[in-house]
Amino acid sequence: MTENFRADFQGKNVLVTGGMGFIGSNLAARLLELGSTITLVDTLHPKYGGSPFNVEPIKKQVKIIIADMGDEKRIAPIIPHQDYIFNLAGQVSHTDSMSDPQHDLAINAASHLAIVEMCRKLNPQVKIIYGGTRQVYGIPQYLPVDEKHPVAPIDYNGVSKMAGEWYHLIAHRTYGLRAASLRMTNVYGPRMRVRDARKTFIGAWFRLLLEGRELQVFGNGRQLRDLNYIDDVVTALLLVAAHPSSDGKIYNLGGDEHTSLLDLARLMVEINGSGSYRLTPFPAARKRIDIGDYYGDYTKIHRETGWNPQIKLREGLRRTLDYYIEHRKHYW
Amino acid sequence: MTENFRADFQGKNVLVTGGMGFIGSNLAARLLELGSTITLVDTLHPKYGGSPFNVEPIKKQVKIIIADMGDEKRIAPIIPHQDYIFNLAGQVSHTDSMSDPQHDLAINAASHLAIVEMCRKLNPQVKIIYGGTRQVYGIPQYLPVDEKHPVAPIDYNGVSKMAGEWYHLIAHRTYGLRAASLRMTNVYGPRMRVRDARKTFIGAWFRLLLEGRELQVFGNGRQLRDLNYIDDVVTALLLVAAHPSSDGKIYNLGGDEHTSLLDLARLMVEINGSGSYRLTPFPAARKRIDIGDYYGDYTKIHRETGWNPQIKLREGLRRTLDYYIEHRKHYW
Numbered sequence: 001m002t003e004n005f006r007a008d009f010q011g012k013n014v015l016v017t018g019g020m021g022f023i024g025s026n027l028a029a030r031l032l033e034l035g036s037t038i039t040l041v042d043t044l045h046p047k048y049g050g051s052p053f054n055v056e057p058i059k060k061q062v063k064i065i066i067a068d069m070g071d072e073k074r075i076a077p078i079i080p081h082q083d084y085i086f087n088l089a090g091q092v093s094h095t096d097s098m099s100d101p102q103h104d105l106a107i108n109a110a111s112h113l114a115i116v117e118m119c120r121k122l123n124p125q126v127k128i129i130y131g132g133t134r135q136v137y138g139i140p141q142y143l144p145v146d147e148k149h150p151v152a153p154i155d156y157n158g159v160s161k162m163a164g165e166w167y168h169l170i171a172h173r174t175y176g177l178r179a180a181s182l183r184m185t186n187v188y189g190p191r192m193r194v195r196d197a198r199k200t201f202i203g204a205w206f207r208l209l210l211e212g213r214e215l216q217v218f219g220n221g222r223q224l225r226d227l228n229y230i231d232d233v234v235t236a237l238l239l240v241a242a243h244p245s246s247d248g249k250i251y252n253l254g255g256d257e258h259t260s261l262l263d264l265a266r267l268m269v270e271i272n273g274s275g276s277y278r279l280t281p282f283p284a285a286r287k288r289i290d291i292g293d294y295y296g297d298y299t300k301i302h303r304e305t306g307w308n309p310q311i312k313l314r315e316g317l318r319r320t321l322d323y324y325i326e327h328r329k330h331y332w
Numbered sequence: 333m334t335e336n337f338r339a340d341f342q343g344k345n346v347l348v349t350g351g352m353g354f355i356g357s358n359l360a361a362r363l364l365e366l367g368s369t370i371t372l373v374d375t376l377h378p379k380y381g382g383s384p385f386n387v388e389p390i391k392k393q394v395k396i397i398i399a400d401m402g403d404e405k406r407i408a409p410i411i412p413h414q415d416y417i418f419n420l421a422g423q424v425s426h427t428d429s430m431s432d433p434q435h436d437l438a439i440n441a442a443s444h445l446a447i448v449e450m451c452r453k454l455n456p457q458v459k460i461i462y463g464g465t466r467q468v469y470g471i472p473q474y475l476p477v478d479e480k481h482p483v484a485p486i487d488y489n490g491v492s493k494m495a496g497e498w499y500h501l502i503a504h505r506t507y508g509l510r511a512a513s514l515r516m517t518n519v520y521g522p523r524m525r526v527r528d529a530r531k532t533f534i535g536a537w538f539r540l541l542l543e544g545r546e547l548q549v550f551g552n553g554r555q556l557r558d559l560n561y562i563d564d565v566v567t568a569l570l571l572v573a574a575h576p577s578s579d580g581k582i583y584n585l586g587g588d589e590h591t592s593l594l595d596l597a598r599l600m601v602e603i604n605g606s607g608s609y610r611l612t613p614f615p616a617a618r619k620r621i622d623i624g625d626y627y628g629d630y631t632k633i634h635r636e637t638g639w640n641p642q643i644k645l646r647e648g649l650r651r652t653l654d655y656y657i658e659h660r661k662h663y664w
């Protein structure tokens with residue numbers, strides 16, 4: 001798809017908030033290949049996913065601003081020049097949202113509201129893609145979960161992510177701002193945070209596996225998930241950004257392989273060639289936010305943009321393991 | 333119902349945030365009759381509904397704190413003593429939410445989150461009723477709107493109100509906090525803000541009518557609404573607070589008389605004995621947030637608590653007009 005994208009992104013100014021994080025840094029690398037002029041904004045908050053090493057290979061070819069995306073003094077001056085903005089900044093840890101909910105609200109809602117307001121005032125033609133999440137659906141009422149599924153977050157983090165998304169969509173409705181949201185499911189791949197389970201348990205699993213430590217699978221391990229490899233998610237972000245009719249819309253992502261957590265642990269051990277896992281009862285705090293099975297219906301984005309996940313789970317896990325074997329010292 | 337309530341509220345400590353506003357001050361007056369020990373918190377922000385005159389008759393019998401409900405230094409010390417908290421503080425103006433959305437978010441989401449956190453830490457047994465709104469439903473997908481209707485706010489104010497409500501419900505889910513939400517429809521009656529249309533057009537209509545000025549009815553005037561008289565809403569708040577099984581639940585209010593805006597204008601002129609109204613095209617900013625017809629399904633609160641609206645529209649409008657004829661100088 002790269003050739004198609006070239007016309008859409010070559011020579012274009014693109015701002016990526018959360019640009020040193022997992023998804024942002026992978027997106028930036030792809031945009032660079034496509035010939036975009038790139039600005040990355042990141043707080044480099046120690047609890048978040050941002051890491052200087054994520055952008056080490058491209059750091060001389062992009063502009064980097066260490067700031068909160070809602071910091072008007074720092075961010076407003078660069079808004080008028082952008083053709084695209086990917087709003088991927090945010091705090092996605094359930095645990096952190098419960099221990100410091102005001103910070104969670106400030107980052108995920110107030111900062112996104114601030115940049116949305118800057119855009120509609122300073123650059124109403126810019127195309128904005130918001131990095132949404134399946135978390136807003138809470139516990140699935142049916143499967144696969146499509147975009148019509150009611151929203152009902154079950155933790156503070158889900159509330160702030162929901163508010164951040166709605167600000168984008170209401171600015172579209174009210175001011176014609178060209179914003180769309182991509183609600184992602186479990187994304188994994190190189191440059192994800194593996195230091196702890198803050199972003200997702202999968203990140204922590206890669207680290208445990210490479211350290212020869214046991215993976216803990218909560219409950220009976222039969223909870224189904226659909227994982228998306230990072231390259232597929234980057235493609236989806238670009239497709240939605242380039243799609244002229246995506247303004248004001250929400251798109252779910254989803255995967256073709258619905259894998260139980262137990263099977264995922266088995267597969268990771270198998271691919272790694274060694275390792276172990278163990279079923280363990282849910283800690284109370286985790287049980288409260290357990291959503292049972294989840295997999296998303298990606299019919300809408302497929303129908304409108306042709307997106308399909310390309311990378312099989314086995315292949316994606318292999319690539320991810322290889323990345324962390326090579327770059328372990330930068331992520332531990 | 334007052335006799336039944338006495339056992340639930342007599343001698344109880346009750347905190348009302350937004351306590352000098354329309355609903356808060358009427359609730360406080362009723363609680364005083366029931367023998368509660370009452371603390372009112374209000375910012376008295378000039379754009380909001382709080383007014384010292386609203387509590388003039390009871391001011392010597394209640395404790396009043398002028399502060400933001402989220403101000404931990406001022407509010408935390410009184411939290412442990414409360415049996416009930418009615419969280420009615422907030423900013424409900426669409427227009428103000430669009431011109432100063434960060435303030436809207438701070439008041440409606442961050443301050444409510446702050447008091448919810450204070451409660452779960454300092455007084456996890458307190459019963460909290462959140463003052464919710466039909467606004468979270470956005471444009472009705474079906475009528476009457478029940479609690480299962482998807483939420484989809486169409487303005488910034490709807491987002492912040494939604495977040496404020498969800499913080500209460502998630503604290504119930506996570507910490508067992510005894511919180512419930514009452515989603516109100518158009519509430520009218522004595523002590524409502526009539527200075528402008530910030531709270532609702534109905535308030536402004538009372539004022540225009542008594543000034544002999546023309547009421548403006550937007551569009552074709554056929555949009556249906558269900559209005560609740562304030563005394564009925566106060567009863568609903570008390571019923572939900574006293575109902576042992578309301579923890580973690582949402583209840584819609586609604587009215588039996590579905591009235592078009594045009595008929596409402598006619599009725600107000602008729603009851604007043606003079607006045608005029610005129611159909612006028614929607615201003616663009618108002619058209620964007622027009623939700624068409626709305627009326628709520630109050631089956632759930634009726635089934636669980638026995639609540640029914642008691643005051644007919646004609647009677648409620650009469651009482652309201654009488655109030656503003658008598659107290660006009662304090663509200664203009």
